[in-house]
Amino acid sequence: MSYQGTGVWVVAEGRKGVLLPSAFELVTAAKALAGQRGEGVTVMVVGAGADAAEALSVCGVAKAVVLSGLPELVDDAVAAALASAAKAAKPRTILLPADVFGRSVAPRLAVLLGSGLASDATALELDAEKRLVVRRAGFGGNVTIKVLVKSPAGPELATVRPLAYPRAGTNGSKGAVETAAADVAAAGGKTAFVSFAPDTSGEIDIGAADKIVSGGRGLGNPEGFAIVRELAHALGAAVGASRAAVDSGWIPYKHQVGITGRSVRPKLYIALGISGQIQHMGGMKSSDVIVAVNSDPDCPMMKAANYAVQGDLYKVVPALIAEIKKARGA
Numbered sequence: 235m236s237y238q239g240t241g242v243w244v245v246a247e248g249r250k251g252v253l254l255p256s257a258f259e260l261v262t263a264a265k266a267l268a269g270q271r272g273e274g275v276t277v278m279v280v281g282a283g284a285d286a287a288e289a290l291s292v293c294g295v296a297k298a299v300v301l302s303g304l305p306e307l308v309d310d311a312v313a314a315a316l317a318s319a320a321k322a323a324k325p326r327t328i329l330l331p332a333d334v335f336g337r338s339v340a341p342r343l344a345v346l347l348g349s350g351l352a353s354d355a356t357a358l359e360l361d362a363e364k365r366l367v368v369r370r371a372g373f374g375g376n377v378t379i380k381v382l383v384k385s386p387a388g389p390e391l392a393t394v395r396p397l398a399y400p401r402a403g404t405n406g407s408k409g410a411v412e413t414a415a416a417d418v419a420a421a422g423g424k425t426a427f428v429s430f431a432p433d434t435s436g437e438i439d440i441g442a443a444d445k446i447v448s449g450g451r452g453l454g455n456p457e458g459f460a461i462v463r464e465l466a467h468a469l470g471a472a473v474g475a476s477r478a479a480v481d482s483g484w485i486p487y488k489h490q491v492g493i494t495g496r497s498v499r500p501k502l503y504i505a506l507g508i509s510g511q512i513q514h515m516g517g518m519k520s521s522d523v524i525v526a527v528n529s530d531p532d533c534p535m536m537k538a539a540n541y542a543v544q545g546d547l548y549k550v551v552p553a554l555i556a557e558i559k560k561a562r563g564a
């Protein structure tokens with residue numbers, strides 16, 4: 235007898251009690267699926283409390299459940315608790331964010347539930363039998379792959395890339411808010427929380443930034459990032475990078491934009507010395523306004539840009555910084 239589940243679950247991630255925006259994006263994705271099946275959406279809140287559940291409960295979901303009593307940052311325990319709750323409630327589909335948390339918890343959950351899992355979705359749809367189909371980038375972003383999630387023994391699972399969906403807003407209706415004690419018995423206590431080391435760099439995170447200034451191989455050397463940071467500082471922007479710059483060891487991976495880096499959707503994206511290969515564009519092409527500074531007028535980034543400045547970035551950027559400072563009276 236194959237698994238019979240109903241409803242779509244969203245695993246809403248909190249860190250240190252603060253809900254991440256991905257929760258609202260997953261609700262948008264989940265509502266679209268559930269609507270086509272005539273089902274409801276349940277949000278399982280992990281790592282945040284009743285305030286988070288209240289905020290999600292007004293986004294058109296049936297229920298928001300806080301899983302309480304989870305040890306901090308122990309993914310085995312999170313997966314065990316979600317598996318225990320899912321075995322009792324039998325959802326048809328479970329969505330998690332395709333970030334560090336989701337990429338760690340989802341495979342563990344899939345094993346515990348005997349589920350099929352597709353990762354890194356950029357879009358979700360249903361086939362004629364209303365089974366989950368995931369679209370994701372493949373072969374370095376050169377093709378889009380459609381993956382049918384076959385899951386005869388448990389709920390179908392998917393992780394969804396941050397920013398793939400817009401955040402759900404309030405829609406007037408109010409879902410139930412509940413608290414459930416997390417059952418972590420199945421976790422086996424193999425991992426334990428030791429300590430938390432916060433990022434003390436003071437840098438703006440690219441995932442949350444309204445403005446990003448990114449540097450690529452065109453900077454020529456690691457010292458080139460000084461000018462990227464100077465422009466970013468003048469604009470109050472975060473610093474991004476192409477993979478070529480990251481692979482060269484010029485800047486840490488957390489700054490990488492693209493299909494194997496982070497997806498970003500800022501209001502302003504400034505690309506300095508970045509050619510705009512498909513794998514980079516895949517992470518930033520949804521930016522509201524793109525500005526490119528490049529010596530090659532024919533490269534893809536210059537073609538995609540709303541404002542394309544042809545020239546040597548070491549001449550253009552200092553002039554730009556000077557104008558910004560002048561306009562601000564500094």
Ligand SMILES: Cc1cc2nc3c(=O)[nH]c(=O)nc-3n(C[C@H](O)[C@H](O)[C@H](O)COP(=O)(O)OP(=O)(O)OC[C@H]3O[C@@H](n4cnc5c(N)ncnc54)[C@H](O)[C@@H]3O)c2cc1C
Nearest residue numbers: 374450451452476477478492493494495507509514529547
């Ligand atoms: C599986 C796979 C995954 C990948 N994932 C990613 C990813 O997530 N993110 C990513 O970025 N890449 C990714 N890549 C790599 C990607 O294909 C490109 O190699 C990379 O994006 C190129 O980086 P770049 O634009 O900085 O370098 P280049 O392509 O070398 O471009 C440098 C640019 O700088 C310009 N330039 C040079 N000097 C100056 C100057 N003085 N002033 C102004 N302009 C100048 C040049 O005209 C050129 O356009 C991936 C590749 C593969 C195969």
